[in-house]
Amino acid sequence: MLVDSYSHAFEALAIEEREDRVHVSLNRPVVRNAIDATMVAELHAVCAYLERTPKILIISGTPADEATGRKGIFASGADIGQLRERRREDALAGINSQIFDRIHKLPMPVIAAIDGFALGGGAELAYAADFRIATESVKLGQPETNLGIIAAAGALWRLKELVGEPVALELVLAGRIxxxxEALELKLVTEIHPAADLVNAAHALADRIGAQDPLAVRITKRVFHMPREAHPHVDELAQAILFESQAKFDRMQAFLDKNAAKKAAKEQQ
Incomplete structure (x- = not known):
């Protein structure tokens, strides 16, 4: 279990683990889930575990709390207090970009369930996921240039791939939120749900992924992100691996048996 493999209690994240998935909730509501050094270190711990024990990852923020009037929030961005003190060597170390890239490269799919603000590094964390679903109150944007820096943790290249260059430029240069x-129309998110249903919707998506053959899912994700010049050769090599897997024989035989049973039932009518 993830919580048992980590050296101390998680502080910036809340963890729920199931047989085929891990649900990570960003858990610094007092500072709107600002991404600080502790959160980055704990996300690295999550990645290390999921690299050894591949499972689907769901990342969400803090849900709304009617009792306190607190609104739901994914992540407001990097912790500005810490960011203010960072210097050249910190930038070259890629503190946020490295963890987001590691999340993106996890063996199994990553689902970002986004409620409320996902700004700056919070948005870049969402971009690193394979799937993004959201609530009606989601706000996505890159305010970095207003703070005298650039969006250096993925937005400057992932956004072009996700929404196209014109919209990406509005986000990173003009502060568009x-x-x-808008996010749904641009396919930056693929589903919109009421806030109360968001996490359940993320688990429903994880259920659909979990119903597939895990090895086929892992290999599909890896091959999907290969550069264009690698295809079709890498596809053929990947298929050669899967053609020898027992799951392929079992699943295809189950499909054939099911079809035969349907045909026999139809003939008896």
Whole structure:
């Protein structure tokens, strides 16, 4: 179990683990889930575990709390207090970019369940996921240039791939903030849900992924992100591996048996 393999209690993250998935909730609500050094270190611990024990990863923020009036939030960005003190060597170390890239490269799919603000590094964390679902109150954007820096943890290249260059430039140069409908129309998010249903929707998506053959999912994710010049050769090599897997024989035989049973039942009518 993840919580048992980590050397001390998680502080910036809340962890729920199931047989085929890990749900990580960003858990610094007092500072709107600002991404600080502790959160980065704990996300590295999560990645180390999931690299050894491949499972689907769900990342969400802090849900709304009607009792206190607190709104739901994914992540407001990097911790500005810490960011203010960072210097050249910190930038070259890629503190946030390295963890987001590691998340993106996890063996199994990553789902970002986004409620409320996902700004700056919070948005870049969401971009690193394979799937993004959101609530009606989601706000996505890159305010970095207003703070005298650039969006250096993925937005400057991932956004072009996700929404196209014109919209990406509006986000990174002009401070445009996308609301839920705009993000849905741009396919930056693929589903919109009421806040109370968001985590359940993420688990429903994880259920659909979990129903597939895990090895086929892992290999598909890796091959999908290969450069264009690697295809079709890498596809053929990957298929050669899967053609020898027992799951392929079992699943295809189950498909054939099911079809035969349907045909026999139809003939008896």
């Amino acid at each position: 996308l609301d839920a409908q």
